[in-house]
Amino acid sequence: MSSTNWQGYRIAAWVGQFLLAIAIVVSVTQANWMGVLILAGFLGASLAFVVMDDRLPTLFDFLFVVAALLNAGGWVWGLFYQPGPYDEITHAFTTFSITLALSFLVYNPMLTVFRNHRLLYLLTITSFGIAIGAIWEIFEWVTALINSIDDTIGDLIMDTLGAGVAALVSLWALQEQIRPQEATDAEQQAEAGRR
Numbered sequence: 001m002s003s004t005n006w007q008g009y010r011i012a013a014w015v016g017q018f019l020l021a022i023a024i025v026v027s028v029t030q031a032n033w034m035g036v037l038i039l040a041g042f043l044g045a046s047l048a049f050v051v052m053d054d055r056l057p058t059l060f061d062f063l064f065v066v067a068a069l070l071n072a073g074g075w076v077w078g079l080f081y082q083p084g085p086y087d088e089i090t091h092a093f094t095t096f097s098i099t100l101a102l103s104f105l106v107y108n109p110m111l112t113v114f115r116n117h118r119l120l121y122l123l124t125i126t127s128f129g130i131a132i133g134a135i136w137e138i139f140e141w142v143t144a145l146i147n148s149i150d151d152t153i154g155d156l157i158m159d160t161l162g163a164g165v166a167a168l169v170s171l172w173a174l175q176e177q178i179r180p181q182e183a184t185d186a187e188q189q190a191e192a193g194r195r
Contacts, residue, residue, distance in 0.1 A: 003176070004057035004058065004059040004060070004172075004173045004176055005057050005058050005059070006058060006059070007058065009057075009058035009059045009061060009062040010050065010058045010061060010062070012062050012065075013046065013050055013058070013061040013062045013064075013065045014050070016046075016062070016065035016066065016068070016069055017043060017046055017047065017050070017065060019069060019072075020039060020042060020043050020046070020065065020068050020069060020072055021043060023039055023069070023072035023075075023076050024036055024039045024040055024043065024072075026076050027039060027072075027075055027076050030076070032075060032076070034075075034143070034145070035075030035076065038071065038075060039068070039071065039072055039075060039076075042064075042067075042068035042071060042072075043068065045064070046061065046064050046065050046068055049061045049064055049101055052105075055105060055108065056101060056104055056105060057104070057173055059173075060097070060100050060101045060104060060173075061101075063096070063097040063100060063101075064097045064098065064100075064101050066093070066097065067090075067093050067094040067096070067097035067098070070089070070090045070093055070094065071090060071094060073086075073090075074086065074087065074090055087151075087155075088154060088155070088158045089158075091133070091155045091158040091159055091162065092158040092159065092161050092162035092165075093162060094162070095129055095132060095133045095136075095158070095159040095162035095163055095166070096129070096162035096163070096165050096166045096169075097162075097166075098129075098132055099125065099128060099129030099132055099162065099163050099166035099167075099170075100166040100169055100170055102128070102132070103124075103125045103128050103129070103166065103167075103170055104170060104173065106128070107121075107124065107125070107128075111174055111177065114174065115174070118171060121167070121170075121171060121174065122167045122168070122171060123167075124167075125163070125166060125167035125170050125171075126160075126163045126164050126166075126167040127163075128163070129159070129160075129162060129163020129164075129166050129167070130156075130159060130160050130163050132159070132163070133155070133156060133158075133159025133160065133162070133163065134156065134159070136155075136159070137152050137155055137156055137159070140152070140155075
């Protein structure tokens, strides 16, 4: 089960998407249109990730759906506005899961280059995630979801933390993906040496 492509993750992602659809219906009954829009975006993106099953590890699909469900809790039950760290945890986990999925898709063609430059890979993915978090904070500010600079700074700190963890997990997945390739390369070199 340590594999990033365990099929149980895919099944859990489908169940999570069903729960997310229920959360959207509840949000519609509450006339919470911003919540409906954001959760529908999460549902659409998670469906796209699951459909691209050969391009993204199933663990990444599952983590993205978990982030969507955390956001559903915030929008449907108002957990973002309750005392406690729910908003901060959701920011960190959402940035983590989005960075993980999108960076793997965006940087997949360059994985062989990054194989020998792991520190560069970590910095690239972390920077990518921080940029995603900054774009979300701009959206929050422009739509007046948040009008406190303190909240924005706190969210950016959590986004940065999520992006850093995403880079580490992405590196782990990269190493899992390139191990079979390295074994194939070694076999080909050994075969060429015997000729």
